[in-house]
Amino acid sequence: MAGRLWRLCNLLMAAFFGLAAAVQVNDPDAALWTVVYLVPAALTLLVSIKPSITDNGVWRSLCDLHSAGCIVGTVALACSLFAYAQGNILQEEEGRELFGLVIITIWMSLCRSSAKSPLGGVRLIAAVVVTLCPFVSWLYIYVNKEMRASWPTHCKTVI
Incomplete structure (x- = not known):
């Protein structure tokens, strides 16, 4: 049961990362x-198909390299937000990008650690929570018209 839930979480996260890549079409730095x-979408899709892929050296190297880049990006965006944010960080484009990088970093860490031992207990619960987080956030933002009203045009016209 835990193995199937782990695969389902990976499939949902691959879909989330794929959707997140698809909505970038109107972004100035698309x-x-x-x-x-797209990188975590592909890596996560591979994990959903074959969980043991996380033992593969190429998969681990790509995961580590991408995670390191995301951590650098997270620090840079956090510093920018700290210096320039004027309100709710979800209203700031950098805030939304920051949350995306944090989700990627956490998910890649969960995937990478799944090679050492089967995912279960607290880590499986964390995987389910992380999987639900972006979808619940998107639903909240979709329902909250006031939040979307102040966004730049390129964010309003996507999907």
Whole structure:
């Protein structure tokens, strides 16, 4: 049961990362963010198909390299938000990008650690929570018209 739930979480996260890459079309820096989301989408899809892939050296190297880049991006965006944010960080484009990088980093860490031992207990619960987080956030933002009203045009016209 835990193995199936882990695979389902990976499939849902691959879909989330894929959707996040797809909605970048109107963004001024779309190429960067598309790659940022497509890499974990591909890595996570592979884990959903074959969980033992996390033992593969190429998979682990790509995961580590991408996670390191996301951590650097997270620090840079956090510093920018700290210096320039004027309100709710979800209203700031950098805040939304920051949350995306944090989700990627956490998910890649969960995937990477799944090679050492089967995912269960607290880590499986964390995986389910992380999986639900972006979908619940998107639903909240979709329902909250006031939040979307102040967004730049390129965010309003996507999907």
